Amino acid sequence: MESKYTLGMIGLGTMGRNLLLNMADNGFAVTGYDKDPNMIEKLKQDGSKHNLTAYSSLEDFIASLELPRRIMLLVPAGPIVDSVIKELEPLLEKGDMIIDSGNSHFTDTSRRAIELSDIGIHFFGMGISGGEEGARFGPSIMPGGDKTAYSNMKEILEAVSAKVNGDPCVAYIGPGASGHFVKMVHNGIEYSMMQLLAESYDIMKNALDYSNEEIYSVFEKWNNGRLQSFLLEVTRDIFKVKDDKTNNFLLDMIKDEAKSKGTGKWTSQVSMDLQLPIPTINEAVSTRDLSKYKSLRVALSKVYAQDNTLAENKEQFIIELEQALYFSVITSYAQGLHLLWQASISYKYELQLHEIAQIWRGGCIIRAEFLEDIYQAYKKQPDLEHLYADAGVQEKMKEILPGMRSVVTHALQSGLAIPAFASALTYFDSLRTERMPSNLIQAQRDFFGAHRFERTDAEGTFHAIWNPINA
Numbered sequence: 001m002e003s004k005y006t007l008g009m010i011g012l013g014t015m016g017r018n019l020l021l022n023m024a025d026n027g028f029a030v031t032g033y034d035k036d037p038n039m040i041e042k043l044k045q046d047g048s049k050h051n052l053t054a055y056s057s058l059e060d061f062i063a064s065l066e067l068p069r070r071i072m073l074l075v076p077a078g079p080i081v082d083s084v085i086k087e088l089e090p091l092l093e094k095g096d097m098i099i100d101s102g103n104s105h106f107t108d109t110s111r112r113a114i115e116l117s118d119i120g121i122h123f124f125g126m127g128i129s130g131g132e133e134g135a136r137f138g139p140s141i142m143p144g145g146d147k148t149a150y151s152n153m154k155e156i157l158e159a160v161s162a163k164v165n166g167d168p169c170v171a172y173i174g175p176g177a178s179g180h181f182v183k184m185v186h187n188g189i190e191y192s193m194m195q196l197l198a199e200s201y202d203i204m205k206n207a208l209d210y211s212n213e214e215i216y217s218v219f220e221k222w223n224n225g226r227l228q229s230f231l232l233e234v235t236r237d238i239f240k241v242k243d244d245k246t247n248n249f250l251l252d253m254i255k256d257e258a259k260s261k262g263t264g265k266w267t268s269q270v271s272m273d274l275q276l277p278i279p280t281i282n283e284a285v286s287t288r289d290l291s292k293y294k295s296l297r298v299a300l301s302k303v304y305a306q307d308n309t310l311a312e313n314k315e316q317f318i319i320e321l322e323q324a325l326y327f328s329v330i331t332s333y334a335q336g337l338h339l340l341w342q343a344s345i346s347y348k349y350e351l352q353l354h355e356i357a358q359i360w361r362g363g364c365i366i367r368a369e370f371l372e373d374i375y376q377a378y379k380k381q382p383d384l385e386h387l388y389a390d391a392g393v394q395e396k397m398k399e400i401l402p403g404m405r406s407v408v409t410h411a412l413q414s415g416l417a418i419p420a421f422a423s424a425l426t427y428f429d430s431l432r433t434e435r436m437p438s439n440l441i442q443a444q445r446d447f448f449g450a451h452r453f454e455r456t457d458a459e460g461t462f463h464a465i466w467n468p469i470n471a
């Protein structure tokens with residue numbers, strides 16, 4: 001058989017198929033492999049006008065690829081990735097590349113990269129964002145791995161990615177598992193933004209008594225301004241959709257129990273490991289989990305019933321809510337980027353935060369107008385520790401802070417749960433506190449556990465006899 005295909009995709013589900021069709025649209029000769037004959041048939045049908053084919057024999061698939069082989073995996077994260085790699089190993093040659101484009105945990109990616117480099121195979125962990133539509137017409141792509149080997153994939157990835165002002169939304173992220181790490185943090189920010197939009201909806205519905213039509217109009221207005229983003233657009237459009245079974249709004253017919261696949265949780269777990277706080281993202285993860293305790297919530301809602309209506313001037317409150325959302329969105333990005341900043345040091349990822357902002361500007365789920373400001377901030381100061389420290393961001397934060405405080409204060413007073421908004425404000429207030437009450441924590445630890453403390457006026461660690469009775 002003649003070797004002719006530039007890239008082969010393993011896993012022809014919606015994402016794999018769409019990405020392959022996108023490559024074919026861009027003139028690349030590509031092929032696919034799937035154990036399921038229906039998936040092969042579907043790809044052949046959808047791609048009948050393109051230079052592509054698909055195999056159900058792994059040997060034939062491998063033999064059809066140009067050397068060095070570029071093999072992309074779009075299979076469910078976890079043990080399936082390992083079993084596919086095991087099947088591939090005996091069929092590959094030194095210099096071949098495996099690109100795992102699923103949402104794998106970055107520690108799995110690190111392990112796989114090390115194991116495969118021992119036998120001369122380049123393993124890339126590559127985050128792809130943008131859902132089905134993105135995969136088909138231009139996603140944001142986050143590849144990490146061996147830099148030299150990356151040059152072999154660059155042309156294809158740049159061609160298929162989304163473009164902003166002509167720039168491709170893909171860049172080499174860094175060594176090791178950095179691609180999957182950055183995608184994981186992208187998802188953490190995604191969770192946070194989704195939760196903030198959900199809390200905004202809750203405030204409008206339950207504190208201001210707005211109808212779904214009115215909420216649509218508010219989101220529409222916000223999306224025409226500085227809050228413009230893909231997630232706001234999607235959220236706005238949800239408020240238009242009617243249920244075909246009942247003629248109610250579909251949103252009103254959906255159970256209030258949120259699910260997740262794990263990337264948000266991983267972001268929170270890593271942030272704890274790195275001791276780099278991202279409380280607004282954590283709240284977004286926890287609140288999805290809390291929503292599952294439905295029967296407990298129903299019981300407690302009766303015991304602790306409270307009217308959540310706010311008597312504020314509604315128009316003025318909506319102006320402040322827009323400011324609060326903007327403040328909290330900035331904070332969500334700031335927390336995610338701060339985590340990347342720390343991970344880059346701890347894991348030696350050599351991340352270029354301005355490039356990451358650049359590739360998030362298009363194609364991905366968290367694309368937003370504000371990413372342009374983030375891009376400019378990190379371009380100006382590549383080693384910027386925290387987004388709050390950027391002069392342009394500071395100006396914005398100061399302008400919207402009074403609105404943020406007002407919304408949080410009133411919503412808390414009304415008894416509405418606003419975990420993400422409240423945590424964003426407290427995070428901000430903690431970070432701008434010169435002397436925190438953590439001295440008391442240290443005193444407590446030393447009191448009951450002799451854990452010692454550091455002094456403000458001398459080097460070293462100290463222990464005190466806090467309670468002479470027990471001395």
Ligand code: 6PG
Pocket residue numbers: 103128129130131187190259260261262263264364365
């Ligand atoms: C993306 C999304 C994508 C997916 C999330 C959903 O960037 O395209 O993040 O990866 O929609 O994994 O995650 P949950 O199921 O955990 O909400």
